[in-house]
Amino acid sequence: MKILVCISHVPDTTSKINFTDNDSAFDTNGVQFVIGPNDEFGLTRAMWFKEKQGASVDVVTVGEKDAEPTIRKTLAIGADKAIRVDTKPIDAFQVAEEIADVAKNGGYDLVIAGRESIDYNGGMVPGMVAKMIGANFINTCVSLEIENETATAIREIDGGKETLTSDLPLVIGGQKGLVEEKDLRIPNMRGIMMARKKPLEVKAPVAEKPLVEFKKFSKPAPKGDVKLVDAENIDELIDLLHNEAKAI
Amino acid sequence: MSILIYAESENKKLKKVAYEVASYASSIAENTQDEVVAVTINVENTEELGKYGVHKVLNVQNENLNTFNVDHYSDILTKAAEEVNANILVLSQSANAKYLAPLVSVNLKAGYASNVVELPELDNGFQVKRNVFTNKAFGMAEITTDKKIIGLSSNAFGLHEKETTAENIDFNPEISDSNIKVQSVDKNTDKVSIADAEIVVSGGRGLKGPENWGMIEELADVLDAATACSKPVSDMGWRPHSEHVGQTGKPVASNLYIAVGISGAIQHLAGINASKTKVVINTDEEAPFFKAADYGVVGDAFEVVPQLIEKLKEFKANNA
Ligand SMILES: Cc1cc2nc3c(=O)[nH]c(=O)nc-3n(C[C@H](O)[C@H](O)[C@H](O)COP(=O)(O)OP(=O)(O)OC[C@H]3O[C@@H](n4cnc5c(N)ncnc54)[C@H](O)[C@@H]3O)c2cc1C
Numbered sequence: 001m002k003i004l005v006c007i008s009h010v011p012d013t014t015s016k017i018n019f020t021d022n023d024s025a026f027d028t029n030g031v032q033f034v035i036g037p038n039d040e041f042g043l044t045r046a047m048w049f050k051e052k053q054g055a056s057v058d059v060v061t062v063g064e065k066d067a068e069p070t071i072r073k074t075l076a077i078g079a080d081k082a083i084r085v086d087t088k089p090i091d092a093f094q095v096a097e098e099i100a101d102v103a104k105n106g107g108y109d110l111v112i113a114g115r116e117s118i119d120y121n122g123g124m125v126p127g128m129v130a131k132m133i134g135a136n137f138i139n140t141c142v143s144l145e146i147e148n149e150t151a152t153a154i155r156e157i158d159g160g161k162e163t164l165t166s167d168l169p170l171v172i173g174g175q176k177g178l179v180e181e182k183d184l185r186i187p188n189m190r191g192i193m194m195a196r197k198k199p200l201e202v203k204a205p206v207a208e209k210p211l212v213e214f215k216k217f218s219k220p221a222p223k224g225d226v227k228l229v230d231a232e233n234i235d236e237l238i239d240l241l242h243n244e245a246k247a248i
Numbered sequence: 249m250s251i252l253i254y255a256e257s258e259n260k261k262l263k264k265v266a267y268e269v270a271s272y273a274s275s276i277a278e279n280t281q282d283e284v285v286a287v288t289i290n291v292e293n294t295e296e297l298g299k300y301g302v303h304k305v306l307n308v309q310n311e312n313l314n315t316f317n318v319d320h321y322s323d324i325l326t327k328a329a330e331e332v333n334a335n336i337l338v339l340s341q342s343a344n345a346k347y348l349a350p351l352v353s354v355n356l357k358a359g360y361a362s363n364v365v366e367l368p369e370l371d372n373g374f375q376v377k378r379n380v381f382t383n384k385a386f387g388m389a390e391i392t393t394d395k396k397i398i399g400l401s402s403n404a405f406g407l408h409e410k411e412t413t414a415e416n417i418d419f420n421p422e423i424s425d426s427n428i429k430v431q432s433v434d435k436n437t438d439k440v441s442i443a444d445a446e447i448v449v450s451g452g453r454g455l456k457g458p459e460n461w462g463m464i465e466e467l468a469d470v471l472d473a474a475t476a477c478s479k480p481v482s483d484m485g486w487r488p489h490s491e492h493v494g495q496t497g498k499p500v501a502s503n504l505y506i507a508v509g510i511s512g513a514i515q516h517l518a519g520i521n522a523s524k525t526k527v528v529i530n531t532d533e534e535a536p537f538f539k540a541a542d543y544g545v546v547g548d549a550f551e552v553v554p555q556l557i558e559k560l561k562e563f564k565a566n567n568a
């Protein structure tokens with residue numbers, strides 16, 4: 001089985017978000033970039049397929065050179081080959097077209113992406129890739145088994161779960177649950193050394209122009225001070241929620 | 249031209265998000281004079297959509313569509329968009345809508361913006377305001393294609409009545425095969441889901457252990473709310489993973505979010521910041537959540553929550 005894992009290169013979850021160039025671009029100053037948390041679960045599941053079922057695992061990221069340390073990390077964790085499509089990711093459609101091109105040419109059976117990225121978090125790329133390459137698609141995937149070319153997956157739905165089966169090729173939008181959090185891997189020294197010898201292919205972009213473009217960013221208005229209610233006076237809280245906030 | 253909405257339903261009844269997307273679409277139509285058309289799948293009574301400015305309902309009735317299937321449903325929406333020559337498609341951000349929207353986007357080659365929180369601005373191209381960086385910021389996204397898809401964040405726009413009469417039209421496009429088979433659905437039907445809830449009551453590590461969740465559930469019960477929790481609470485197995493909210497869990501965009509014994513870490517707040525009113529109950533007045541909340545009680549959850557339940561019961565009885 002050939003697996004392709006899509007890796008988004010995103011600001012660490014503790015990052016403070018600021019903008020520059022007249023609020024038209026994300027300010028990367030002082031921001032640490034990591035593998036998208038949903039992608040990390042997917043990568044770890046892919047490693048399981050590699051170790052238990054002999055799958056090969058390639059990773060792809062659509063991004064400029066600054067994304068390379070992030071994908072090197074996936075090689076150190078155990079991916080076999082990394083592909084970077086050398087272009088600035090602007091919108092989901094464009095990113096999906098790039099990934100679809102890699103997926104088609106590589107003949108992958110399974111494409112693992114994250115449910116959503118945590119930067120522009122559209123939750124759009126995986127489904128678009130699936131449709132573009134004519135593969136089946138399962139989103140918000142919290143469990144994935146593959147036996148005899150058939151996938152059995154659990155998808156989170158609003159208020160519960162659903163068990164689905166599908167043939168390959170398949171694209172999933174994965175998330176926490178795919179593997180246990182304690183099984184997530186941190187690159188060790190040996191992995192880092194080995195990663196240096198693994199291929200990191202840089203590929204020219206193929207996509208036409210994006211369909212959606214960010215023009216300006218803003219931050220939520222600063223909040224007014226919290227109104228404190230005395231623990232002995234819960235009636236006041238109910239009154240505020242009812243009359244002021246109109247929330248109950 | 250027209251604006252198409254996907255009016256979602258459950259057990260043959262329209263869901264609140266259906267009225268929300270209808271309200272949103274009919275507000276756009278006030279400017280553009282477009283016709284507002286809804287697609288419904290196996291809905292018994294679609295009349296109510298007329299209250300929110302829908303002119304026409306493409307009513308699909310097909311026993312094979314009782315269970316959601318992403319291929320079938322995205323196919324229907326694509327065909328409906330073509331049928332009525334829709335230039336804008338509006339969907340909610342339910343798990344199912346988020347699942348199918350990217351497929352429709354590729355089918356129609358329509359630019360898609362998700363997590364949208366306001367009406368589009370039309371003076372400078374077609375721009376929508378959407379949540380980015382998991383609610384830490386907003387971005388104005390310009391959709392440059394002729395056909396556009398908008399995923400409307402829940403509770404962002406609210407309900408706006410606009411009386412029309414919704415004409416009902418049978419719509420039964422041919423449905424292609426799907427290789428995806430739903431084997432079983434495991435759904436808690438007597439509980440409100442986090443996505444659908446107007447109010448969410450959430451507990452953190454401050455509650456000490458799973459045995460103390462009775463009062464959280466009771467509080468949720470009184471308020472008709474969904475229950476949620478912080479990440480460590482689900483990691484320790486006190487609560488199911490599906491209740492984990494935050495940047496790496498489920499997003500919450502409720503009208504009211506009550507956090508009990510939650511410190512307010514940046515990753516937690518990022519996921520719940522889209523909620524309108526936030527209340528925190530925490531013993532530590534220095535807890536970061538107090539900076540993010542609208543109302544706060546500095547106090548012990550084990551004393552405050554039971555009181556709150558009692559007082560809310562009284563309030564409900566008096567306001568029934
Ligand atoms: C990559 C990454 C992603 C993450 N994603 C998420 C996420 O999506 N969601 C999330 O929630 N977290 C997330 N976290 C974890 C986050 O950083 C915090 O650790 C977590 O939110 C803390 O949970 P808590 O508030 O329940 O616990 P704590 O931080 O332990 O806080 C417990 C609070 O309870 C209060 N308390 C104690 N006793 C009482 C009492 N009797 N009555 C009232 N209050 C009391 C304490 O004062 C304290 O403020 C993430 C972390 C990382 C590194």
Ligand SMILES: Nc1ncnc2c1ncn2[C@@H]1O[C@H](COP(=O)(O)O)[C@@H](O)[C@H]1O
Pocket residue numbers: 006007008009036038039060061062063089092095112113114115116117118120121122123124125126
């Ligand atoms: N620039 C990118 N390069 C590679 N994969 C990406 C990129 N952007 C998004 N993805 C994948 O698509 C998923 C969903 O992203 P999004 O649609 O942006 O929310 C991510 O979790 C990644 O797996």
